[in-house]
Amino acid sequence: MIDELAKILNHKNVEWEIYWEIGTGSSFKIEKYEIVRAQQKFHSGIGLRIGYRGRTGFSYITGVSHRREELERFVERTIKLARVSEVPFRGFPNSKKKSSVPGLYDRATAEMSFEEGYDAAAMMIEKGREILGEEHTFSGGIAFGTAEDGVMNSNGIEKTMKSTGISMGVYVLKKNGRRGSGSYYQSFRRLSEAEGEMERGIEEARRDAELSWSAGKISQYEGELVLEPHAVSSVVSILMHSLYGDSVYHGQSRFQKIGERISSEILTLVDDSTIEGGARSYPFDGEGNPGRRSVLIEKGVLRGFLLDETYGRLMGMESTANAARDFRTMPHIAASNVIVEGKRENLEEYEGIVIKKVFGEHTANPISGDFSLTVELGYRIENGELIPFKDNMFVGNIFEMLNSIAALGRKDEDLSGFISPRMLIYGKIV
């Protein structure tokens, strides 16, 4: 049917791009050691972009099995939108370069039946019971799915990919006078990886729940502290806004020039959609540009922005293949796997203040960089002893924080596509 749509489009005097998706997904929700909800969903659809006399029209239809008349109406409607629209058309990609990323599709996950999913959820409950005592409440879930996506355009691009995903979430609550909670979430490409991580995930959530249970607020602190990968991910998410090409182009970022020094030389920050089996990897982006590794910050120096085809052309740069989308939306710029790299030191045995998790980063001001985040869990380590805390606020400015980075740890954690070690910074807790 996609070919038929392409045929119709080829008879029109327009540039065009078809993006399509077909997929299924299943999930099981666990509450208090019981599976309480399960679902299996099917989705499919086509997004169509038309370039016509320098303007763009976009529209979508759900489903991928339409009669010719319906497809013709779909094309006419999108061309009509391009006529009235004033969205500038900058052209579609024409890179026919073949690209592939291994490890994104796992047959065992794709062929996983609903019953097998149920068994995996039941196994999670069983492991939960083994690891946690009666004093813990265990919730969580498991989700898996498979999808086929494709891009085709009037420049001759024609690409398809198949991928699978499986994710697991655990939430442990300890109530006994006081309260404490711990959680774990991770997504994988392969069923076998998920199964292997189940115990570790529950164990980690249990450990955090215990710590959180005995944690309280600490007094104000300002000085050297370590952020665990989770907390690094929260603050880096505030920074990413300033690295998006559209923010830069529209004056919403303080970064304007490649080559500026923007952080301590310890830090290198990379966006890489080509990591084997990566949670956010893809062989091509939502416009068909081949996935790639893009260095954003190298030893403290700004090296690049995240771009899609439109903003790449507007800024006289090449797309970095960061066009994210689904069939219902026009492409927009988003990161793929984000990697924090740089000079390593042993921070694994650091003694002092460590912040594990914070929340509320969406309330920060990404433009000024100021943030105040609630500490979900942190600890002070003294002589090997761990004293947990929570409910304080971790406050600062992301741009000042970047300059204060003093070291990165040796051990990386992959948090579903955000890969980082611990980070030693100067910071403030109130």
Next chain:
Amino acid sequence: MVLMMELIKKAEKLAEEYGVEYYEVRIARISAVNLQMQNSHLEELSSNFEIGIGVRAFSGTWGFSSANDLKRGEKAIETAMKIAKVMGGDSRIYIGDPVRDEVEFTAKKSFADIDLEDKLLFIKEIDRLLRDDKISNRRVSYADGIKEQLYFNSLGSEIRTIVPRIRLSFSVTAKKGMNMQTYWKMFGGTGGWELIESANLEYWTGFVKEKARSLLDAEPPPSGEFDVIMDPELAGVFIHEALGHASEGDAIKNGESILGDKLGERIAVEELTVVDDPTLRGKFGSYIYDDEGIKGRRVEIIKNGILNEYLLDRETAAYLGMEPNGHGRAQSYNYQPLVRMSNTYIEPGDWGFEEMLGEVRRGLYLIGDKGGEVDIANGTFMFGAKEGYLIENGEIKAHIRDVALSGKILDVLMSIRAIGRDLKIEFPGYCGKGQWVPVDDGGPHVLTRALVGGLL
């Protein structure tokens, strides 16, 4: 129509075959228009239409399936029933009586009758009004959508609803050197074009520009525990985060909420009454029936300081031995309903603003909602304000920027010292809980105490 009748019959037959206790089907037709402009550069203009089906079946556990191709409608019904059957389980749900109804939120001036070209002219006009030398970025976003939904269930309920929703927002960023500050305003509700046509755009565009510019000279906030006066907009996000989420029935049922065993107990000062009301006319979070075919009802979550009622759907109501109050909402046909808020607000008290100000020796007056988040298990919430002012000896002093607050639910509700007379519920937004639903919230001015995370 013929297809719908067929599906109803098919569902009956399949339910018998699989022996499911209860099922419900939602078939939605959605048409939506989106326009987005940044610095006079139109980024999106789309007009789309979509049909889909979502099916839930219950047999001790919920099974759900959805499809966005009605040709897969029967398959979705069968899948949901199969799942419910395979899973078993011993949960219960509230069944109730069948409902047959056909209702529509009326618009004075339907946005479907306004040409796309005119909507484009409208946002261009706003973009023009936002232009200014000191403004480095302007964004205008417009969205409208009509959702027609047919709901039917195994009891014989058949409910048709039509809900039109419209939203307009614009923001500006002012720049001076490396300093940049943003301010924004949002309008919206259930109804028609009249909801935004009545907005005084000259005034509001001027207002956001002035705010963004003046924030460039504002100071960073202090940090520590302070007396805090929240304006109606911030009071709305405060009560949504600090109380609303913890009163959602699913959080009670799964044992997570800190309010789990507190029904009937005093959890706030006596002056505090908090309401969630989907029946308010024209508000962004309003609806007639929820996505479980239950009529939305006004709920007094806190009444005179006492935890009075939870927000409930069919399952959490049965769990607690109560009746649902119409708070089972789904983002769309392809999502399962969850317990959600609608329009949440604090009932007005009898304080005047000046009087309230007089109570504060050293504190903060905080204005506007910048989003929030809550950890309902630990009872900790946080939210950001668009701007604020220092208060010294009852007087408003320096302008402050980028301020966020955090607190413990149970402490902060007990620390409320004054509730104003000036109720406003006009702050449309979206609430996320794995799914996004439109909500509104508000309140009068409120004086309490919280932890301010400032840079000084």
